[in-house]
Amino acid sequence: MRLLLSVFVCIFFSSSVFGQVAPKDFKLQHGTYTVGFQHFLKVDSTRTYKKVFQWTHKSIPRPIPVSIWYPATEKSSTKTTILTYLEIFKAEREWEQLPNEQLLNWFPYPVNNAHNRAMLHDETQAFINSNVANGKFPVIIYAPSYEASSIENFILCEYLASHGFVVISSPSRGAETKYFTGGTAKDLEAQARDIEFLLQKTLSLPYADTEKIATMGFSFGGLSNVLTQMRNDCIKAIVSLDGSIRYNYKTLKTSAFADISKVDVPFIHMAQKDIPEAVLKADKIDPKLNHEFTFYDSLVHSNAYKLKFHDLTHSNFSSFGILFQPRDKRQDKNDVKILASYKLVSKYTLHFLNAYLKNDQASLQFLENTPSQNEIPSSLLSKTSKKATPKPFIFQDFNDLAAKQQYQNLQSLYQKLLQKHPKLELAEWKLNNLGLQLSYQPKTSQQGILVFQFATYLYPKSANLYDSLAEAYVFMNDHKNAIRNFEKSLALNPKNQNAIDRLKQLRK
Known part of the structure; x- marks a missing residue:
């Protein structure tokens, strides 16, 4: 030595x-x-x-x-x-x-x-x-x-x-x-x-x-x-x-x-x-x-x-x-x-x-x-x-916990976390990105749907989230729910051209 x-x-x-x-x-x-x-x-x-x-x-x-x-x-x-x-x-x-x-x-x-x-x-x-x-x-x-x-x-x-x-x-x-x-x-x-x-x-x-x-x-x-x-x-x-x-x-x-x-x-x-x-x-x-x-x-x-x-x-x-x-x-x-x-x-x-x-x-x-x-x-x-000063609780920490429960009961998880971390923010674009990442993988598509349902609970006036949720249903060949959510997106944003085009295709 x-x-x-x-x-x-x-x-x-x-x-x-x-x-x-x-x-x-x-x-x-x-x-x-x-x-x-x-x-x-x-x-x-x-x-x-x-x-x-x-x-x-x-x-x-x-x-x-x-x-x-x-x-x-x-x-x-x-x-x-x-x-x-x-x-x-x-x-x-x-x-x-x-x-x-x-x-x-x-x-x-x-x-x-x-x-x-x-x-x-x-x-x-x-x-x-x-x-x-x-x-x-x-x-x-x-x-x-x-x-x-x-x-x-x-x-x-x-x-x-x-x-x-x-x-x-x-x-x-x-x-x-x-x-x-x-x-x-x-x-x-x-x-x-x-x-x-x-x-x-x-x-x-x-x-x-x-x-x-x-x-x-x-x-x-x-x-x-x-x-x-x-x-x-x-x-x-x-x-x-x-x-x-x-x-x-x-x-x-x-x-x-x-x-x-x-x-x-x-x-x-x-x-x-x-x-x-x-x-x-x-x-x-x-x-x-x-x-x-x-x-x-x-x-x-x-x-x-x-x-x-x-x-x-x-x-x-x-x-x-x-x-x-x-x-x-x-x-x-x-x-x-x-x-x-x-x-x-x-x-x-x-x-x-x-x-x-x-x-x-x-x-x-x-x-x-x-x-x-x-x-x-x-x-x-x-x-x-x-003693350690805890790091700020961020989106990745939320996602780690959500993934452990396979994205079930996200509203309940969110409310519990807010009590411990009142400054917790889950950005709309991050939830949208996560939802799409999960939705476009056949093994996790249903988990992506759960993320989008939670996201629309947090951001009920987001035309983009409903549009993404509808796309997830299209990927899963669930046209009924896809149409319903494209319509919600269009109601929130009548200029959403993607929703207009998709509805025409789905209604044929």
């Missing part, structure tokens, strides 16, 4: 130590489901890609390695281990043929030491290719940090799957190669498109509830997932694990798709502790990063939560960060405190997703509580939140 140097603390080997944490030390309270795991390769043929160390000009269709954790019914014979995940890591770093005995020698993290060698065969919570549990489950699309692996947060992903969520992830890669160009808008767009590729993949998963999708991003992934939600209404919630939306919002604003008014879904941001002044000064970090959060402050239409974990630094928000990143002696807490706070991060993530994807009221209450009400000491966590 690589961090943006312009934003985050640089970790120097001269001032670092390595943690002594293993998977068993996380001790998260898992749910009732067995966790299944799959990893496979897909290809996005709409984009090209180069493997940099093949030393060739040849481009290939963009490879998308996909990791999925899901609720399973039973345990398969093969359980995941740290080595399982590191084999995926090396493949995503494009060293597929690297012998496993060289793995710890090859990458900066994990380093080759006795602790990590002993941990390679430690089991985690997932079983490879287990049968999927019955039912449909909410989907979480995980966006990794800067140039990071799909499995960088495997412990959190396993935890969520055990509680009835599907978690799907792909590695964080640049637009043309595995390398980013420095956390630029180009990198942002590349990762957002990868998230959208996974979004399409979920549509083919029979066990995925595609009406309940959230994104979850760590570091740079917590910038890309916001952009993805801005242009995909099917994403219903956003989890930010110390996401760069806090540190690098200006990059997102350069995107042609950036529109904060589109962020109208629940949002939770979990942040690292304040960076000590000595570290800010030594590493030339802007002190404003400790307290400014322009994106959060600008949110209007979201129920938004902002949490600060006083015992976590940035890398501690991922499983790999806790297991393998060196500790910065200038500011990192000890392993016990880090693990306790990561457990809280996992707990808040679960409650947030339960509340807004599963409509769990107990989880919603947990989110609304102060930390002390949840028996969490203020020394561990501080929290602020704000």
Whole structure:
């Protein structure tokens, strides 16, 4: 996992130590489901890609390695281990043929030491290719940090799957190669498109509830997932694990798709502790990063939560960060405190997703509580939140509700909505357009008639609406009702030439 140097603390080997944490030390309270795991390769043929160390000009269709954790019914014979995940890591770093005995020698993290060698065969919570549990489950699309692996947060992903969520992830890669160009808008767009590729993949998963999708991003992934939600209404919630939306919002604003008014879904941001002044000064970090959060402050239409974990630094928000990143002696807490706070991060993530994807009221209450009400000491966590200001209720909102009831009882629906939204306006031309759109499709013609009947109730003196209603009846070969409504239109507008011509044709 690589961090943006312009934003985050640089970790120097001269001032670092390595943690002594293993998977068993996380001790998260898992749910009732067995966790299944799959990893496979897909290809996005709409984009090209180069493997940099093949030393060739040849481009290939963009490879998308996909990791999925899901609720399973039973345990398969093969359980995941740290080595399982590191084999995926090396493949995503494009060293597929690297012998496993060289793995710890090859990458900066994990380093080759006795602790990590002993941990390679430690089991985690997932079983490879287990049968999927019955039912449909909410989907979480995980966006990794800067140039990071799909499995960088495997412990959190396993935890969520055990509680009835599907978690799907792909590695964080640049637009043309595995390398980013420095956390630029180009990198942002590349990762957002990868998230959208996974979004399409979920549509083919029979066990995925595609009406309940959230994104979850760590570091740079917590910038890309916001952009993805801005242009995909099917994403219903956003989890930010110390996401760069806090540190690098200006990059997102350069995107042609950036529109904060589109962020109208629940949002939770979990942040690292304040960076000590000595570290800010030594590493030339802007002190404003400790307290400014322009994106959060600008949110209007979201129920938004902002949490600060006083015992976590940035890398501690991922499983790999806790297991393998060196500790910065200038500011990192000890392993016990880090693990306790990561457990809280996992707990808040679960409650947030339960509340807004599963409509769990107990989880919603947990989110609304102060930390002390949840028996969490203020020394561990501080929290602020704000309620969404509802967006104006517009024609599209009315139509969404009307379509759900197949356009039946529109007058009753309209009267109920007026009580909640007294400024609701349903423009005549929009109703006319909707009615024609429905009428000229054989499967929905009768629904179009219902729209026109409602429209003429709202606008009883509209010659155009009666004319359109008559045309709908013509399309349905109901000439009697067509004549009756052309006559109504003509009575309201004697110069309506279409009604005059149509009546001549129909009366022959």
